[in-house]
Amino acid sequence: MTDSDESDGTDTTDEETHPDGDRPASDTTLDAETFADVVQEIGRPVVTASHVAQALDWTQDEASTALDALAEERAVDRLDVSADPVVWYPTDWSRLVERERVILFPGRREIVVDHPTQFTRAQLSQFAHLVDTTHRGGYLYELRREDIWGAPYEEFDDLLGTVRDVLPERSPDLEEWIEDQWKRAHRFTLRTHEDGYVVLEAATDALMGNVAREKLDEGQLRAAISDTESWVAEEAVAEVKRTLYEAGYPVQDERDLDTGEALDLDLDLDLRDYQHEWVSEFMESKSGVLVGPPGAGKTVAALGILARVGGESLILVPSRELASQWHEEILARTTLTEEQVGEYHGGEKTIAPVTIATYQTAGMDRHRQLFDSREWGLVIYDEVHHIPAAVARRSVDLQTKHRLGLSSSPVREDDKEEEIYTLIGPPIGTDWDALFEAGFVAEPEVEIRYVPWVDEDARNQYVSSDGHERRQLAASxxxxxxxxxxxxxRHPEKKALVFCDYLDQGRELSAALDVPFVSGEMPHSQRERFLDEFRRSDRDTLIVSRVGDEGIDLPDAELAVVASGLGGSRRQGAQRAGRTMRPEGKSLVYVLATRGSREEDFAQRRMRHLSSKGVRVSEAEAEAVTDDDGDAADGDTTDGDAAGDGEDSSR
Incomplete structure (x- = not known):
C-alpha cells in the first residue's frame, strides 16, 4: 500500500483530499463503533493498522493516526508484539460482545440475531416468527408464509421497507418469495353483494377457475357470477376460507358483517404502550389472535378492544369458572353495569349486551338460534386453541365484523395452529422476551428436578409395564x-400451586400435605370457594388437576410444582409455568420427572418450548431424602403438617 500522505495527526481541511481523489481526508476519523465493526468484520480479537486500513480503504498512516486518537480516548488499547509492530483491541470487550448482529440465511429463510434491540425485535415481529432464544442473547427467527400473509401492511412496498431496514443485506431470491406470498394473500376476497349475498372474487379468471372452482364444491359455491366471481353459500363461508387457506391462498374478508347494536362504555384503567399497539393493530385488521405470556394483560387489552368496537359482544370461554372471572373483570374495569353483562352456560342462561358463554353451550343446536339471532359487534375467543375442536368450530359461523382470539401459546400437538389463524385471524403480539426485558412480566425460573424411584420394587414394576400404566407409574x-x-x-412464604394429572396422586398429595385437591370431581361451589380463598391469600397452597391448566385466574401464584403431566402438550407446559408469570416478583417453577423413565425426555421437550420463549430452564437432582415408604426422612415438616384438616389449613 503506497503512503504519499505525510500525516502528523493534525486536522485537515475539507479541501484536502485522499490521494486517490475520491474521499476527503476528514473521512478518516474513527470512533469506537466503527472500530467494533471492523473487528467483527475481520473476525479476529485483535487487529493491526493494516487490517483497519484495508477494511476502511484507508492508507496505513491514516489508520495508525485514527487508532492513536482513539487510544487517547481510551476506547481501544494497543500492544506491541513480535509478529507485528502494534496490534489493537477494544478497551471494553463487553460492548463488542453484546453488540447487535443480524445474520440472514436466505436459503433456509432464517434470521439469527445476536443481542437484538427491542426495536429490532419489534421490526422482526412484523414479518417473522420467533423460533428460539438463548440466554446468551441469541435469537432465531423463521420466515413462514403465514407471517407474510398476516403482516400488518397495506402495501407491499411498506413491508419490503421494513424487511430491508432490519436485514443486513439484500437477497433478491428471498424478496421475490416474500412478494409472491404477499400477492397470494391478496388474490381472493369475500365481499357482500348489493343484494345481500356473499361473493368470492378472484384477482384473475385463472385463479377462479383453476383454484377456487377446483377446490370448492357445489355446496360451497352455488353459482358462477362472472369469470372472476362466484356466489358463496352463506353457511359455508368458514369452510371456503379454510379450504383456500390450505391451498395457499388466504382470503381477505371484506363482507359487510354485523357491527352489533351500539354499546357505550369506558375503561377504568390505563393500557400499557404495547397493549395500545395490540388494540390498534387489531382495529386495523378487524380480526386476530393476541399472543403473549400469562400476566401480559391480554384480557385487559381485549377490554380495550371491546371499548373501541363499541358494539354488543359475545365472549366464548372453555369453562364456567372463566365465565365468572370475565364477568367480574368487566364490571371492575369498565363502566358497564350488572344488567349489561350476562352469562350463558350450564349454571346460568342470560343473554345481555355483553354475553359470556362456554364453547360447549354456544355450539349446541338447541342454543344456536339465540346466538345466531343477535348481531354481535365483536366475538372474543378466550383460550383460542379450543377452536379447532368440532363443537368449538361451529361457533366461528356466528356473524360478526370483529373476531378476537386470546392465547398465551396457541400451540396444538395436532399441528392445527394455522387453522386457528384461518378461522379467527392472524397472530398479534409481542415476543415474551421483550416483555421480560421491559419488566412488564416477571420471568419465572424453571427447574427440572429428577426424582429417583422410591424403591427398587417401584422401578421394577415400571420396567415390566407398558403403555398408559407405565406412564402413570412414572407420573405417580x-x-x-x-x-x-x-x-x-423451603419456600413457606410463597403462594404455591401443585399440579397433577391423576386423581389418585392428587388425593395422595392432599392427604400427605394436608392441602385441598381441586379437581373436576369437586362440586363447582366448593371449587370456587377454594379458588377465592387462594386469590384473597386466605389460603396459600392448592393442589390442582387439569382444571387449573386454563380458565382459572390465580393472579398471585409465586411457586408452581408440576408433580405430573409431562406427557401432556407443549401448551400445557407453558400454561402451568405461566400461572406464576406476573408483573412483580420472581416466581419459581419446579418440574418433577422420575429418573430413569420417559418423563426425563418429556420434561426436556416440554420445557424446550418455554426456553424458546426466553424462559430460563435449569436441571437438578431431587433434594429430599426418603425412607422406604416414600416419606420424607429428614424430619422436615411444612406448615400444613401441624395445621389441622385440609379444609381450613392454609398449607
Whole structure:
C-alpha cells in the first residue's frame, strides 16, 4: 500500500483530499463503533493498522493516526508484539460482545440475531416468527408464509421497507418469495353483494377457475357470477376460507358483517404502550389472535378492544369458572353495569349486551338460534386453541365484523395452529422476551428436578409395564410426594400451586400435605370457594388437576410444582409455568420427572418450548431424602403438617 500522505495527526481541511481523489481526508476519523465493526468484520480479537486500513480503504498512516486518537480516548488499547509492530483491541470487550448482529440465511429463510434491540425485535415481529432464544442473547427467527400473509401492511412496498431496514443485506431470491406470498394473500376476497349475498372474487379468471372452482364444491359455491366471481353459500363461508387457506391462498374478508347494536362504555384503567399497539393493530385488521405470556394483560387489552368496537359482544370461554372471572373483570374495569353483562352456560342462561358463554353451550343446536339471532359487534375467543375442536368450530359461523382470539401459546400437538389463524385471524403480539426485558412480566425460573424411584420394587414394576400404566407409574412415583413437601418447606412464604394429572396422586398429595385437591370431581361451589380463598391469600397452597391448566385466574401464584403431566402438550407446559408469570416478583417453577423413565425426555421437550420463549430452564437432582415408604426422612415438616384438616389449613 503506497503512503504519499505525510500525516502528523493534525486536522485537515475539507479541501484536502485522499490521494486517490475520491474521499476527503476528514473521512478518516474513527470512533469506537466503527472500530467494533471492523473487528467483527475481520473476525479476529485483535487487529493491526493494516487490517483497519484495508477494511476502511484507508492508507496505513491514516489508520495508525485514527487508532492513536482513539487510544487517547481510551476506547481501544494497543500492544506491541513480535509478529507485528502494534496490534489493537477494544478497551471494553463487553460492548463488542453484546453488540447487535443480524445474520440472514436466505436459503433456509432464517434470521439469527445476536443481542437484538427491542426495536429490532419489534421490526422482526412484523414479518417473522420467533423460533428460539438463548440466554446468551441469541435469537432465531423463521420466515413462514403465514407471517407474510398476516403482516400488518397495506402495501407491499411498506413491508419490503421494513424487511430491508432490519436485514443486513439484500437477497433478491428471498424478496421475490416474500412478494409472491404477499400477492397470494391478496388474490381472493369475500365481499357482500348489493343484494345481500356473499361473493368470492378472484384477482384473475385463472385463479377462479383453476383454484377456487377446483377446490370448492357445489355446496360451497352455488353459482358462477362472472369469470372472476362466484356466489358463496352463506353457511359455508368458514369452510371456503379454510379450504383456500390450505391451498395457499388466504382470503381477505371484506363482507359487510354485523357491527352489533351500539354499546357505550369506558375503561377504568390505563393500557400499557404495547397493549395500545395490540388494540390498534387489531382495529386495523378487524380480526386476530393476541399472543403473549400469562400476566401480559391480554384480557385487559381485549377490554380495550371491546371499548373501541363499541358494539354488543359475545365472549366464548372453555369453562364456567372463566365465565365468572370475565364477568367480574368487566364490571371492575369498565363502566358497564350488572344488567349489561350476562352469562350463558350450564349454571346460568342470560343473554345481555355483553354475553359470556362456554364453547360447549354456544355450539349446541338447541342454543344456536339465540346466538345466531343477535348481531354481535365483536366475538372474543378466550383460550383460542379450543377452536379447532368440532363443537368449538361451529361457533366461528356466528356473524360478526370483529373476531378476537386470546392465547398465551396457541400451540396444538395436532399441528392445527394455522387453522386457528384461518378461522379467527392472524397472530398479534409481542415476543415474551421483550416483555421480560421491559419488566412488564416477571420471568419465572424453571427447574427440572429428577426424582429417583422410591424403591427398587417401584422401578421394577415400571420396567415390566407398558403403555398408559407405565406412564402413570412414572407420573405417580411416591418419591414425588416427599420432594413436593421438601420444596414447599423451603419456600413457606410463597403462594404455591401443585399440579397433577391423576386423581389418585392428587388425593395422595392432599392427604400427605394436608392441602385441598381441586379437581373436576369437586362440586363447582366448593371449587370456587377454594379458588377465592387462594386469590384473597386466605389460603396459600392448592393442589390442582387439569382444571387449573386454563380458565382459572390465580393472579398471585409465586411457586408452581408440576408433580405430573409431562406427557401432556407443549401448551400445557407453558400454561402451568405461566400461572406464576406476573408483573412483580420472581416466581419459581419446579418440574418433577422420575429418573430413569420417559418423563426425563418429556420434561426436556416440554420445557424446550418455554426456553424458546426466553424462559430460563435449569436441571437438578431431587433434594429430599426418603425412607422406604416414600416419606420424607429428614424430619422436615411444612406448615400444613401441624395445621389441622385440609379444609381450613392454609398449607
Amino acid at each position: 412415583n411416591p418419591a414425588k410426594v416427599a420432594e413436593t413437601r421438601y420444596i414447599l418447606s
